[in-house]
Amino acid sequence: xxxxxxxxxxxxxxxxxxxxxxxxxxxxxxxxxxxxxxxxxxxxxxxxxxxxxxxxxxxxxxxxxxxxxxxxxxxxxxxxxxxxxxxxxxxxxxxxxxxxxxxxxxxxxxxxxxxxxxxxxxxxxxxxxxxxxxxxxxxxxxxxxxxxxxxxxxxxxxxxxxxxxxxxxxxxxxxxxxxxxxxxxxxxxxxxxxxxxxxxxxxxxxxxxxxxxxxxxxxxxxxxxxxxxxxxxxxxxxxxxxxxxxxxxxxxxxxxxxxxxxxxxxxxxxxxxxxxxxxxxxxxxxxxxxxxxxxxxxxxxxxxxxxxxxxxxxxxxxxxxxxxxxxxxxxxxxxxxxxxxxxxxxxxxxxxxxxxxxxxxxxxxxxxxxxxxxxxxxxxxxxxxxxxxxxxxxxxxxxxxxxxxxxxxxxxxxxxxxxxxxxxxxxxx
Amino acid sequence: xxxxxxxxxxxxxxxxxxxxxxxxxxxxxxxxxxxxxxxxxxxxxxxxxxxxxxxxxxxxxxxxxxxxxxxxxxxxxxxxxxxxxxxxxxxxxxxxxxxxxxxxxxxxxxxxxxxxxxxxxxxxxxxxxxxxxxxxxxxxxxxxxxxxxxxxxxxx
Numbered sequence: 111x112x113x114x115x116x117x118x119x120x121x122x123x124x125x126x127x128x129x130x131x132x133x134x135x136x137x138x139x140x141x142x143x144x145x146x147x148x149x150x151x152x153x154x155x156x157x158x159x160x161x162x163x164x165x166x167x168x169x170x171x172x173x174x175x176x177x178x179x180x181x182x183x184x185x186x187x188x189x190x191x192x193x194x195x196x197x198x199x200x201x202x203x204x205x206x207x208x209x210x211x212x213x214x215x216x217x218x219x220x221x222x223x224x225x226x227x228x229x230x231x232x233x234x235x236x237x238x239x240x241x242x243x244x245x246x247x248x249x250x251x252x253x254x255x256x257x258x259x260x261x262x263x264x265x266x267x268x269x270x271x272x273x274x275x276x277x278x279x280x281x282x283x284x285x286x287x288x289x290x291x292x293x294x295x296x297x298x299x300x301x302x303x304x305x306x307x308x309x310x311x312x313x314x315x316x317x318x319x320x321x322x323x324x325x326x327x328x329x330x331x332x333x334x335x336x337x338x339x340x341x342x343x344x345x346x347x348x349x350x351x352x353x354x355x356x357x358x359x360x361x362x363x364x365x366x367x368x369x370x371x372x373x374x375x376x377x378x379x380x381x382x383x384x385x386x387x388x389x390x391x392x393x394x395x396x397x398x399x400x401x402x403x404x405x406x407x408x409x410x411x412x413x414x415x416x417x418x419x420x421x422x423x424x425x426x427x428x429x430x431x432x433x434x435x436x437x438x439x440x441x442x443x444x445x446x447x448x449x450x451x452x453x454x455x456x457x458x459x460x461x462x463x464x465x466x467x468x469x470x471x472x473x474x475x476x477x478x479x480x481x482x483x484x485x486x487x488x489x490x491x492x493x494x495x496x497x498x499x500x501x502x503x504x505x506x507x508x509x510x511x512x513x514x515x516x517x518x519x520x521x522x523x524x525x526x527x528x529x530x531x532x533x534x535x536x537x538x539x
Numbered sequence: 540x541x542x543x544x545x546x547x548x549x550x551x552x553x554x555x556x557x558x559x560x561x562x563x564x565x566x567x568x569x570x571x572x573x574x575x576x577x578x579x580x581x582x583x584x585x586x587x588x589x590x591x592x593x594x595x596x597x598x599x600x601x602x603x604x605x606x607x608x609x610x611x612x613x614x615x616x617x618x619x620x621x622x623x624x625x626x627x628x629x630x631x632x633x634x635x636x637x638x639x640x641x642x643x644x645x646x647x648x649x650x651x652x653x654x655x656x657x658x659x660x661x662x663x664x665x666x667x668x669x670x671x672x673x674x675x676x677x678x679x680x681x682x683x684x685x686x687x688x689x690x691x692x693x694x695x
Contacts, residue, residue, distance in 0.1 A: 195624045195663040226559075233570075233608045234664050236677040269557070274566050274606035277662065291562030291598070293605040309559055352626035352667035359668045394625055394663075425667070427626055441628045445662050451605075 112376060113338060115346050116319070116326050117362045120206040126241055128248035131209040137254055139328035143217045144262040151221035155324060158332035159344035164189055164280070164317030165393060165423045167411045170324070174222050176304035177312050184312040186219045186227035187289070188321055191273055191280040193232055194393035195445060196425030199348035200318035202360045204231070204238035208245035211318055212268065214325035216254060219266045222314055226267050229318075230285050233274040242270055277449035281497045282315040283307075284451070295451045296497035319348055339365035343410035347424050351377050354384060354430035369407040373428055384430040388514070392422025394442055395502035397509035398429075419509070434532035435514040436521050439506060440468040446503035457500035460491035464507055471518060472533065474525030481518045485511050541584045543591065547571050551591060561592065565602045568592060569609050578618055579610035607661070615650045615657035617695050620674040623660045626667035631685075635671045636660050638685035639692065656692065 114120075124130030131137070143151055156171030177184060188211065192200040203211055211229070219227050231239050246268055249255045257265050271289055278284045279294040286308050288294035307313025323345065327335050339345045343365035349372060352358045356378030363372060369391060373379065380386060386401040391409075397419040399407060407413055414421045429438065443465040450461045467484045470476045488504035488511075495501075511518060520528035527533050543551060550571050554564040565588075572584045580603050589596035603609045610618070621627075621636040636658065640647060643656050650657045666672040669681035673688060680691055 192665050193663060196626055196667050197663075198665045198667050201665050232665070233606070234674060237679070271558070271563070272566065272570070274569070274602075275608035276606050288566075289563060291558075291560060291565045291602065293601050295605075350668060352670060353629050358626075358670075390625075427629075427667075429629070433629060438625060438628070441623070441625050445624055448662060 111363070112361055113346050113364050114362050115330070115335075115338070116210075116322060116348065117202075117207075117360075120202065126206055126208055126245065128209060128245065128252060131207075135329070136209050137213055137252075139325050140213050140216055140254060141260060143220060143328050144260055144264060148221045148223060151217060151328065154332050155221070155327060158327045158335045159339075159342075160320060160323055160327060160335075161343065161411060162317055163319035163323065163347060163424070165194060165395075165420075167421060170316060170320050173304065173316070174218075174314060176302060177222055177314065178305065181223070182312060183226075184222060184224045184314070185308045186215060186222065186224040187282075187285065187308060187313060187315045188215055188227065188229040188318060189280060189282065189285060189315050190229050190231040190235070190238075190318045191285060192235075192318070192423075193277040193280050194395065194423045194425060195442075196352055196390065196393045196427045197350050197423040198352075199350045199360045199424060201235060201238055202348065203318050203322050204235065205241050207322065208242045209249065210322045210325050211242075212245055212249050213254070214321040214323065214328075215268060216249075216259065216266055217328050218314075218316065218321055218324050219268075220262075220264050224314070225265050227269075228289060229268070229270045230279070230289055231270060231272055232279075233272045235272075239270055239272060246270065276451075277445075278451045278497070278499060281499065284497065285315060286313065293451070295453050296499075298496055340410050340412070342412045343421075347409070349409065349424040349426055351426045351428065353426075353428040354380055354432070355428045356381060363409065365410050367409045369404055369409055369426070372409065372426065373404075377428070380428070380430050384432060386428070387431045387433060388429040388435070390425075390427040390429070390506075392420040393425040394427070394445065395498075395505055396420040396422045397505045398513060400513050419505075432529065432531070434527040434529040435510055435517045436468070436471055436527065437533050439510040440465070440472050442506050443468045443503070446499065450499060450503070454495035454500065456491045456494045457503070460487055460500060461503050463487050464503065468507075471521050474521070476522045478519065478522050481511060481515070481522065541572070541576055541581065541587050543572060543587065544575055547575050548591065551588070555592060562594065562598065564592065565594070565599055566606070569599070569603055573609060578614040578616075579612055612648070613650055613657075616655050617657075617675050617692065619656065619658045619692065620661040620664070621658065622662070622664045622666065622670070622672055622674075624663040624667075627663075627670040627672065630670035632671035633660070635673065635683060635685050635688055639673075639688055642689045643692070 283297040303313040447461040447465040488507040554567040
């Protein structure tokens with residue numbers, strides 16, 4: 111069942127305005143936080159067990175703990191470069207609850223001692239940006255941002271920065287390069303951004319939903335937050351569900367909820383006459399689950415890891431039996447090839463080869479050994495590059511090919527899809 | 540030769556002071572110039588921005604080239620981007636793109652003869668729960684059918 115902790119008020123249109131937000135308890139958590147010691151807030155977030163909601167799932171409080179303790183100027187960056195195919199939950203927060211994000215950012219900034227933050231938002235989210243900019247203005251006018259916030263002596267400035275269309279900028283070091291006005295290419299870690307990030311200064315980068323959750327945790331406390339979820343995956347999370355379900359959308363459920371309940375209860379199941387073929391549980395980079403595996407899956411970081419996939423950004427893509435898996439994989443190989451930044455050879459060349467091989471299968475010119483070759487190329491792309499895009503591109507290929515091999519072989523033998531009404535041998539894209 | 544309008548120039552100059560480094564103003568400057576140059580960035584736009592911002596043209600060029608939202612060739616007054624990534628593809632996004640191209644008798648990434656429309660197939664726009672969708676200039680149109688999309692585009 112849905113548990114709306116974070117999204118309790120998202121259905122109120124005036125929640126995006128400061129009056130509607132404050133009417134429902136908004137900025138009370140900030141007032142309380144500013145009376146605490148920064149370390150107490152960090153401890154509270156650590157105790158909550160909140161894990162990064164952007165995809166990697168790294169504990170937020172522990173990330174903050176990597177900052178040097180020397181008082182050096184530091185930056186807080188909010189990653190609103192939502193771009194993982196299947197993911198649209200941050201857009202909901204940006205458009206329906208901008209103040210929840212802003213409040214979480216001010217609390218977080220106070221905790222880590224940062225006087226300047228940016229929200230890096232993807233360029234296409236023009237509407238979200240406008241809503242956000244209005245909200246920031248309102249927060250300044252009410253004295254929640256700027257000099258001496260609410261008489262606490264704490265000073266913080268927040269600004270928005272738009273990207274310009276590059277999936278890779280969601281990777282934190284690429285985001286920094288982009289914000290600095292360069293090509294959005296990732297850089298080697300270490301040094302990690304917490305030590306040397308934006309303008310070589312210590313920098314914390316957190317996802318939109320993570321920062322909005324800081325507001326929630328500050329308000330209700332880590333213990334109340336931990337009443338939901340599991341030991342290793344505490345709290346609730348927003349899931350973006352898309353694909354072949356009756357009611358796609360964003361749903362907040364406690365972590366630990368069965369994947370199939372999300373699909374069948376919240377999303378109204380599949381269309382009449384269709385059966386489940388596969389589920390991509392955490393955005394396009396997450397290895398695909400078969401229908402059988404999906405029955406055993408719970409929405410936790412650990413359950414997904416056991417099934418050798420990822421909870422990722424919480425983007426659940428539901429695939430019914432009308433889809434051709436060769437065709438869908440080709441859509442994904444095209445995407446990663448398009449989005450590879452080109453720095454590292456295994457990724458630049460590998461994504462190109464994967465897309466070309468998958469296209470060859472789709473054209474009806476493929477050979478059986480090309481299926482093997484795809485698997486080999488993908489395996490050789492893993493763990494050999496600066497950032498995770500290469501691995502992200504390889505994961506779907508390896509899982510699609512191994513779990514739905516008969517569809518790939520059928521395409522080679524017959525020159526058409528195994529799926530009735532599926533694509534015939536032809537070039538697409 | 541492209542030159543920013545007075546308003547555009549003021550905007551770029553204020554962006555140059557807005558961030559910690561002047562270089563961060565390149566993206567906002569390119570957006571501004573693109574708006575004033577019929578929706579695309581030509582080489583003389585880069586030369587002009589380099590002069591105005593007092594930054595090497597190479598720095599502006601590398602940003603221009605890297606990001607997909609800076610158009611490398613002219614676009615229509617209404618630039619239509621149809622998402623063809625996975626969730627949209629599963630819900631008819633590719634057919635939607637084909638239908639629009641056919642209906643307006645235009646090839647992908649080219650402009651209709653009246654200059655009004657151009658169409659591109661693009662990657663995920665974060666609208667997967669409301670697939671299929673298209674973005675026209677700054678605006679999202681969601682839960683489309685091919686017929687509805689054409690209607691919207693004709694009414695623009």
